[in-house]
Amino acid sequence: MDGISELAKTKAAVIFTKSSCCMCxxxxxxxxxMGASPAVYEIDQDPRGKEMERALQRLGCIPIVPAVFIGGKYVGSSKDVLSLHLEGSLKEMLIEAKAIWF
Incomplete structure (x- = not known):
């Protein structure tokens, strides 16, 4: 789980995905x-993928992917991110984390 937390801090925006997932x-x-360049970890392509999947599950990521982190904090899955986008706060979160500049 510490590995996921460390990976989530590697960039302002981090997304854990699977290559076959349309929502990812x-x-x-x-x-x-939106102009962000997130770090993307395709867990089905990574040798540590199963370990990452278990760690994301322990963090409460349901569904496991996509798991989105902004500013090192877990934001949620696609449903959560889309809700934030529709209410206008996703852009603000990305600006605050310095994932995009305006």
Whole structure:
């Protein structure tokens, strides 16, 4: 679990995904379109993937992917991120974490 926390702090925005997950792709695209360049960890392509998956599960990430961290803090899954985006606070979170500049 410490490994996930450390990875979540590597950049202002971090997304744990699986390459076959359409919602993961949508969340990555949203971040790119907002001007963010998140660190993306494809857990199904990573040799530590199973360990990462278990750690995300222990952190309470349900569903496990996409798991989005902004400023080192767990924000939630696609549903949570889309809700934040619709209410306008996702952009503010990304600016505050210095993932995007305006």
């Amino acid at each position: 792709h949508s969340i990555k695209t949203l971040f790119y379109e």
